[in-house]
Amino acid sequence: MFKTLISGAAASGTALIAAGLLAASPAAAATATGTLAVSATVTANCTVSTSALAFGNVDVTAGTNVDSTGGLSVTCTNGTAWAASAGVGTGTGATFANRKMANGSNLLNYNIYTTSARTTVWGDGTASTATIGGTGSGSAQSVTVYGRVGSGQTSLPAGAYADTVAVTVTY
Numbered sequence: 001m002f003k004t005l006i007s008g009a010a011a012s013g014t015a016l017i018a019a020g021l022l023a024a025s026p027a028a029a030a031t032a033t034g035t036l037a038v039s040a041t042v043t044a045n046c047t048v049s050t051s052a053l054a055f056g057n058v059d060v061t062a063g064t065n066v067d068s069t070g071g072l073s074v075t076c077t078n079g080t081a082w083a084a085s086a087g088v089g090t091g092t093g094a095t096f097a098n099r100k101m102a103n104g105s106n107l108l109n110y111n112i113y114t115t116s117a118r119t120t121v122w123g124d125g126t127a128s129t130a131t132i133g134g135t136g137s138g139s140a141q142s143v144t145v146y147g148r149v150g151s152g153q154t155s156l157p158a159g160a161y162a163d164t165v166a167v168t169v170t171y
Contacts, residue, residue, distance in 0.1 A: 114130050
């Protein structure tokens, strides 16, 4: 027979230590593996912002054209082809051939072009107009547009003339 040599508080501490050692013994662990499917679809997208085409002070008696520039900033998904078109504006009787800024019923003729030579009217690709195009890079692409107020409008009264032209980016 075995005899217990430890008694009292020391005996209970020893028993706890022994129980702790048994609990700390690693159990055999099993594992299972699997796969997680991950996917995303990058969609084609474009945004456009504009900077004003401001002619400043125009002297209609000077007999000369007044030129200015404005701009677009087009941001499209990398590799996305885009085309920017322009409407005729809101001036009464405006056409692609002859846009009009208004001051009440008074109309100041002008136009917007795709090149600095001001020979190709910016429009929707019809009626001898052209759109402006590019391919997205994921970053903003700056495009300059060229405006001209034609000479020979000497009968117009002084005042502030304005127009709004819709810009559409198709992609």
